[in-house]
Amino acid sequence: MIRLPMYAAFSLLATASAAYYAFSSREQFYPAMVYLSTSKICFVLLLNTGLVAMCVAWQLARRLFLGSLREAEVERLNEQSWREVIEILFAVTIFRQDFSVSFLAMVAALLLVKALHWLAQKRVEYIETTPSVPLLSHIRIVSFMVFLLTVDCLFLSNSLRSLIQKREASVAIFFSFEYTILATSTLSTFVKYIFYVSDMLMEGQWERKAVYTFYLELISDLVHLSLYMLFFIAIFLNYGVPLHLIRELYETFRSFRIRIADYIRYRKITSNMNERFPEATSEELDASDATCIICREEMTTAKKLLCGHLFHVHCLRSWLERQHTCPTCRAPIVPADNGRAASSRQHGAQAGVQPVLYL
Ligand SMILES: [Zn+2]
């Protein structure tokens, strides 16, 4: 495979030689420029150089803010880019009458900007689940999110301006919509990251974090859902049914429903943690190696799950925000109905236990 720097060098060389040829054969500036802008070969060369310049800028941003990518990040990049390319091709067919070189360049830029957003999200997830992250990583990810927000806003204002100037439906609707979605997701990731840092500064004792995170995600899902609907209606009125949007509209709606169901389940489990999970006895602590697998620190007091594994109570609470299975053995933390009835009777905590709600 040809590496990007080599390809970039070749492209630059080819463009430079085309320019050199134009100026040496036409001798004057104006005819040379006419030749450069009308010759098909020159056009392809310039287009190619433009795309290469974008890729180089992308690589620079990636290296500056993220450094080398982890395996999971590369995987996400590969997985999502194909899906995204197909969806963008669908969108392009809707706006085919606007097709032009600048449209093509905007689509390429959108894809590259989107890829940076996926990487940022993945990196934030990684930082939030890794115990000790160096300060430099925090500084980098914060500046990365600020950078992405700035880029989103620049593109968004650009598309909105062209929409207002032309006063008619054009592909600018599509770009305005895409960059609004990107900007709001970045904002929500950023706020979630602030929650995470605040929780970390309180040494994982911030109990309201899950509630705030839930409301944040609920609001961001609601905003996305309404944006999708708006865009859907705008396209429907001007162009016809936007088939490529149906899947995303459905997925946004589904994630909204799952979020509410998850939250209700989380509240049910954590509302009575003290009664639901028995305190580990000192014999049980001695029998295990007394290390909490979630934070890797020693336990003096611990909560025992039904499967017998022990954890700090605050570690367990933050774990339950993400998962409802035991961190050690993956057994469900809330067992099936009859199991729970039996165990709650055993621990004498019948009063607080209610059936888990599934929407
Ligand atoms: Zn712990």
Ligand SMILES: [Zn+2]
């Ligand atoms: Zn377990």
